[in-house]
Amino acid sequence: MLMLQGRVAERDQIDQMLTNAATGTSSALLIHGEAGIGKTALLDYAAERADGVRVLRVEGIESEMELAFGGLHQLFLPVMDLLGRLPGPQAAAMRAAFGLTDGVVRDRFTIGLAVLTTLAEAVGEGRLLCLVDDAQWLDTESVDALVFAARRLQAEGVVMIFAVRDGTRDATVKGLPALRLPGLDREEAAALVAGLPPYVLDRIVAEAQGNPLAIIELSAALTPAQRAGRLSPLALPETASPPSGRIQDAFLAQIGRLPAATQAMLLVAAADDTGDLGLVLDAAGRFEVSIADLEPAEHAGLVFLSGETLRFRHPLIRYAAYRRAPLARRIAAHRALAETMTTPQHAHRRAWHLAAAATGPDEQVAAELERVARWAGGRQAMSSASAAYERAAQLTPDPGTRVRRIIAAALAAADGGQDERCGDLTALVTDPIQDAGVAADFARARAIVELGYGRPAASSRILLECADLIGADRPDKLPSLLGDALHSALSSGDAGLIADIAARGQGGLVMDVPARLFGGDLPGGLEALGDLVRAVREPEAAFMDLLLAAGYCHLVADHETAHELAAAAAAHCREHGIGGWLPTALHLLAQVELALGRHDEAAAHAAEGLRLADYCNLAHRAAYLRTVTAMLAAVRGDEEQARDLGEHALAYTRGHEVGRGAADALWALGLLELGAGRAEAALVHLESAGRQVGHPLPAMFLVPDLVEAAVRAGRPERAREPARLLEEWARTAGRPPIAALARRCRALIGPDEEAELHFAAAVQSHEGGIGFDRARTELLYGEWLRRMRRRTDARRHLREALETFERLGARPWARRARAELQATGEAVNTADLAAGRIGRLSPQEREVVRLAATGATNREIASQLFLSPRTVGHHLYRAFPKLGVSSRGELMTVLSTPS
Known part of the structure; x- marks a missing residue:
C-alpha cells in the first residue's frame, strides 16, 4: 500500500501488538499526526494483518460529534447481541445510552465498565482488534468510555488503536501510549510517485512537506503537460498552503468531475453520521437520485458500499463532499435527513x-435541542448536553431564554469537568439578568471558573454577593449558593470569610457546623455535626451537603464516618456524571484513607483523581491531589517524587491563595524532611503550613509532626503551645485518634517521669488501629524505653512498629525502627521481614486477592476494580503461586496469617 511507504517501524509495532494478543496480552495505542500523514492507512494495515481476528471499527464524523454515545453505538453494532451477556446494571446502562430503552445512565463508570466487558466478551476464544479512526471527531462520551476501557485492558487479547489528527481542538484521547507519525523524507516520498521528472518530483515533495497523501493527491492532480515537466510558477505557488488544504483541493477537484446526481448522493452521505445506506437513500430520494448514482463515486474509489452500509475511503473525502456543496444544498441535505429520521x-x-x-432564530428547533440537552444530561453525557444547550441558545429569539440556555450550557460543561469551556460560555453573558433564579445559576458558573483558575476567596465572594442580591426573591437558592461559597472559603483557609458565610445561617446544619467549630463552640459544633451526618444519609440529601459533611467529619477526626460519606460523594459523582466534582470527592476520600492507614486505597484514589483533573485541565483540584500523592511518597521515602509533587502543588496553591492546599503541600514536604532525619527543615515547613490555614482547627493534624520535629531539632519550646491546643481539642472532641496523638505529644515534650504514662495511654487510644500513626507512636515509645535502658520492653513496641512500616512500605521509618531494634541487641533479618507472601503481590493483585477472599466472583471483582473478568482471572493465576495456594478457598487463611 502506497500510504505505508516508510512506515516499517510502525508496522512492526502493530504486528507485535497482534502477536502479543494471541497469547492473551492486551494493548492500546494512539497514533497521531497531521491530516493525510497515514494514520488511516496504518489502521487499514492492522485490519489486513488481523487474520482470524474479529475487527470492530468506527470513524469519527465532525458534524456528528455532539451525538452522545453515537460513536460507541456504531462501533458495537456488529456485537449488539453480546449485551445480553453483560451483568444486569451494565447491560441496562448500555441500552439506555444507545437509546434502546427509556432508562437513564446513572453512572458513567458503569458505561466504561460495560465497554470493557463487551470487548472482553467479543474476543470469544480468539482475539479482537478495535480501530477508532478520527477519534477527535467522535463524541466525548464515546471517547471517554473507550479510553476508560483501553487503559484497563490487560489479559483479554484485545488490541485497541486510536487515530487522532493533530491540531484539532477536540482531540481528547489521553493517557495511552502514543505514536506520532512524522513526514516522509525525500527518498521515501519519491517512492510514492515514481516516474515524475526530477524537477516536478522536487516541487511536489517540497509542496507536500513529507505528507504522503498530499504527495499522492498533488501528483494525481497534475495535467499531462505538468507531469512532463512544463510546470508554471502559478500551478504550484511558492507560498504553499498547509498540506491539508492541498489535499482538500485535490479531493474537491475529483468530486467536481463527478455527475451532479452523484455529488448530491455524496452530500447526503457526508451529512449523515450513521453510515446506514438505507437511511441515506431515503433522504437522497428527495433530490430525485438513486443508488445507481453512487456508481461513479464507487468506481473512483471515493466510497465503499456493502449491503447495508456506506463508508468514505478517507475522512477528508467526506469533508470535501460536504464543503463543496453550496450552503443551500447543505441545508437541504440536513432537512432531508431530519424528515427521514x-x-x-x-x-x-x-x-x-x-x-x-436553521438559518436564523427558531424557537421550535431550540426547544427540541433543549430536550436533547436534558436527554444527554440524563445519560451523563454532559459535554453533549452543554453543546445542545449552547446551540439552542444560538437559535433562541427571546433574550432572557437565550441567557438561561447559555448558563445551562456553562453549568453542564462544568459538571463535565470543562471549566475552561464554562468560562468561555459565561463570558457570552454581558447584559444584566432580570430573573433571580437565572442570576443565581450565573453566579455559580462564574464561581466555578474563579475557583478553577483564580482564587477561592474571590469565588466565595461572587456567590455571597449574589446571595445578598437575590435572597429575598429566591430564598430557595440560598442553600446552594452558600454551600458552594463555604466550600470555596474552606479551600482558601480564610477563617474570617468562613465565619462570615457560616454566620448567615440560611444554610441550616451545613452552615451551623462550621459556624460553631470555627467560632469556638466545639461541643456545639460536634453535636450539630451528628445531626448533619444523619441528614445527609437520607436519599434526597444535596451533593454539596454530603461533601461538606464528609469534610467536617475528617476535620474532627471521625475518619470512619468521613470515609463512608466521602465514598458516597464519589459514588454520587459517578452515578450522575458530574466529572467536574469527582476529583474533589476522590481527594477527600484519599485523605481519609491516608488517615486510616489504608495507603494502597489512598494511592489508588489519589491517582485516579489526579488523572481526571489533569485530563480535564482542572489545575485547582490537581494541586490538592498532588499533595496527597506527595504525602504518600514522603511516607515511602521517595524523596524525588515527594519533593516534585509537593513543590508543584505549593507553587500553584501559593500563587492562587489556596491556603488549605498550600498547608497540605508544606505538610508533605515537612514529613519528607522528618522521615529523612532533617528535623530543622521539617520544623520550618510545618510551622509555615500552620500559618497558611488561618485557624487552629485545620492545623491540628500538623501538630504531632511539628512537635516531633521541634523536639528532634532541640526546640521543644516551639511545640508547647501547639501541643496544648491539641490536648484541649482532644478533651473536647473525645475522639480516640486525637487523644492518642495528644498523649504522644505530651510524652515527647514533658518530663521523663511522666512520659511512660502518656505513651502507654497513647498506645491504648490507638487500640484497634494498625496504621501509620499507631506505628509511629510505637516507634517513639520504643525509642524512649531504649534510652531508659529498658531494652526488653522496647523490643515489643519496636517490632510492632517495624512490621507496620514494612507492610506500608514506609522505608525511612522502617530503617529507623530497624536501627532502634538492633540497638536493643536483637538480630533483625531484613530479608525475612520484607519477604512476606502478601508483599510479593503487586498492588492490583493484592486488591483482586482481597476481594476474591470474600467470595466475590470474577465478574463482581471486575465491576469493583474497573477491570475485565479476564484480567481478574489473570491476576489470580499469577497470585496463587506467589501465595502458595491452589484455590480461592485458601485465600482467607493466607490473608489472616501474618506474613
Missing part, C-alpha cells in the same frame, strides 16, 4: 439536523 431512536439526531438546517 422520524423514529424515537433518531430523535436527538433529528434535532441536530434541524439545527444544522
Whole structure:
C-alpha cells in the first residue's frame, strides 16, 4: 500500500501488538499526526494483518460529534447481541445510552465498565482488534468510555488503536501510549510517485512537506503537460498552503468531475453520521437520485458500499463532499435527513439536523435541542448536553431564554469537568439578568471558573454577593449558593470569610457546623455535626451537603464516618456524571484513607483523581491531589517524587491563595524532611503550613509532626503551645485518634517521669488501629524505653512498629525502627521481614486477592476494580503461586496469617 511507504517501524509495532494478543496480552495505542500523514492507512494495515481476528471499527464524523454515545453505538453494532451477556446494571446502562430503552445512565463508570466487558466478551476464544479512526471527531462520551476501557485492558487479547489528527481542538484521547507519525523524507516520498521528472518530483515533495497523501493527491492532480515537466510558477505557488488544504483541493477537484446526481448522493452521505445506506437513500430520494448514482463515486474509489452500509475511503473525502456543496444544498441535505429520521431512536439526531438546517432564530428547533440537552444530561453525557444547550441558545429569539440556555450550557460543561469551556460560555453573558433564579445559576458558573483558575476567596465572594442580591426573591437558592461559597472559603483557609458565610445561617446544619467549630463552640459544633451526618444519609440529601459533611467529619477526626460519606460523594459523582466534582470527592476520600492507614486505597484514589483533573485541565483540584500523592511518597521515602509533587502543588496553591492546599503541600514536604532525619527543615515547613490555614482547627493534624520535629531539632519550646491546643481539642472532641496523638505529644515534650504514662495511654487510644500513626507512636515509645535502658520492653513496641512500616512500605521509618531494634541487641533479618507472601503481590493483585477472599466472583471483582473478568482471572493465576495456594478457598487463611 502506497500510504505505508516508510512506515516499517510502525508496522512492526502493530504486528507485535497482534502477536502479543494471541497469547492473551492486551494493548492500546494512539497514533497521531497531521491530516493525510497515514494514520488511516496504518489502521487499514492492522485490519489486513488481523487474520482470524474479529475487527470492530468506527470513524469519527465532525458534524456528528455532539451525538452522545453515537460513536460507541456504531462501533458495537456488529456485537449488539453480546449485551445480553453483560451483568444486569451494565447491560441496562448500555441500552439506555444507545437509546434502546427509556432508562437513564446513572453512572458513567458503569458505561466504561460495560465497554470493557463487551470487548472482553467479543474476543470469544480468539482475539479482537478495535480501530477508532478520527477519534477527535467522535463524541466525548464515546471517547471517554473507550479510553476508560483501553487503559484497563490487560489479559483479554484485545488490541485497541486510536487515530487522532493533530491540531484539532477536540482531540481528547489521553493517557495511552502514543505514536506520532512524522513526514516522509525525500527518498521515501519519491517512492510514492515514481516516474515524475526530477524537477516536478522536487516541487511536489517540497509542496507536500513529507505528507504522503498530499504527495499522492498533488501528483494525481497534475495535467499531462505538468507531469512532463512544463510546470508554471502559478500551478504550484511558492507560498504553499498547509498540506491539508492541498489535499482538500485535490479531493474537491475529483468530486467536481463527478455527475451532479452523484455529488448530491455524496452530500447526503457526508451529512449523515450513521453510515446506514438505507437511511441515506431515503433522504437522497428527495433530490430525485438513486443508488445507481453512487456508481461513479464507487468506481473512483471515493466510497465503499456493502449491503447495508456506506463508508468514505478517507475522512477528508467526506469533508470535501460536504464543503463543496453550496450552503443551500447543505441545508437541504440536513432537512432531508431530519424528515427521514422520524423514529424515537433518531430523535436527538433529528434535532441536530434541524439545527444544522436553521438559518436564523427558531424557537421550535431550540426547544427540541433543549430536550436533547436534558436527554444527554440524563445519560451523563454532559459535554453533549452543554453543546445542545449552547446551540439552542444560538437559535433562541427571546433574550432572557437565550441567557438561561447559555448558563445551562456553562453549568453542564462544568459538571463535565470543562471549566475552561464554562468560562468561555459565561463570558457570552454581558447584559444584566432580570430573573433571580437565572442570576443565581450565573453566579455559580462564574464561581466555578474563579475557583478553577483564580482564587477561592474571590469565588466565595461572587456567590455571597449574589446571595445578598437575590435572597429575598429566591430564598430557595440560598442553600446552594452558600454551600458552594463555604466550600470555596474552606479551600482558601480564610477563617474570617468562613465565619462570615457560616454566620448567615440560611444554610441550616451545613452552615451551623462550621459556624460553631470555627467560632469556638466545639461541643456545639460536634453535636450539630451528628445531626448533619444523619441528614445527609437520607436519599434526597444535596451533593454539596454530603461533601461538606464528609469534610467536617475528617476535620474532627471521625475518619470512619468521613470515609463512608466521602465514598458516597464519589459514588454520587459517578452515578450522575458530574466529572467536574469527582476529583474533589476522590481527594477527600484519599485523605481519609491516608488517615486510616489504608495507603494502597489512598494511592489508588489519589491517582485516579489526579488523572481526571489533569485530563480535564482542572489545575485547582490537581494541586490538592498532588499533595496527597506527595504525602504518600514522603511516607515511602521517595524523596524525588515527594519533593516534585509537593513543590508543584505549593507553587500553584501559593500563587492562587489556596491556603488549605498550600498547608497540605508544606505538610508533605515537612514529613519528607522528618522521615529523612532533617528535623530543622521539617520544623520550618510545618510551622509555615500552620500559618497558611488561618485557624487552629485545620492545623491540628500538623501538630504531632511539628512537635516531633521541634523536639528532634532541640526546640521543644516551639511545640508547647501547639501541643496544648491539641490536648484541649482532644478533651473536647473525645475522639480516640486525637487523644492518642495528644498523649504522644505530651510524652515527647514533658518530663521523663511522666512520659511512660502518656505513651502507654497513647498506645491504648490507638487500640484497634494498625496504621501509620499507631506505628509511629510505637516507634517513639520504643525509642524512649531504649534510652531508659529498658531494652526488653522496647523490643515489643519496636517490632510492632517495624512490621507496620514494612507492610506500608514506609522505608525511612522502617530503617529507623530497624536501627532502634538492633540497638536493643536483637538480630533483625531484613530479608525475612520484607519477604512476606502478601508483599510479593503487586498492588492490583493484592486488591483482586482481597476481594476474591470474600467470595466475590470474577465478574463482581471486575465491576469493583474497573477491570475485565479476564484480567481478574489473570491476576489470580499469577497470585496463587506467589501465595502458595491452589484455590480461592485458601485465600482467607493466607490473608489472616501474618506474613
